[in-house]
Amino acid sequence: LAEQEALVAFHREELHQTNQGVLALHAELDAAGRAQRTAFAAERRARKEAETARRRLTFLADASVVLNASLNLDEIVRRLPELLVPDHASRADVWLFDDEGEEAHPASH
16 A cells, blocks of 8 residues: 555656656747747837838939939929829929929929
8 A cells, every 4th residue: 555655646746747847848838939929029120120221212313313314403303293292192282483482383293
């Protein structure tokens, strides 16, 4: 009887240790899953920010080419709204004023 009680106690302790190990493993897996979700979210944010920066740089490069292609003010004023609409704005108005403050060369797109 004592031998069986010792055997039961041994198996009970072994089961307890196994359960503790399983709990620890689940805790580690949960922590790893949370860390992975956080890393994926950070990666998505970084990709979105990089795409936004790329679009801005592309716009600036395109605008530089278009605006430097002509020294004609009317041509520049006409082309500026075309650069902005529809990718960066739903509408663009360019208002220029002369030395007296009168409106000159309006352009819309």
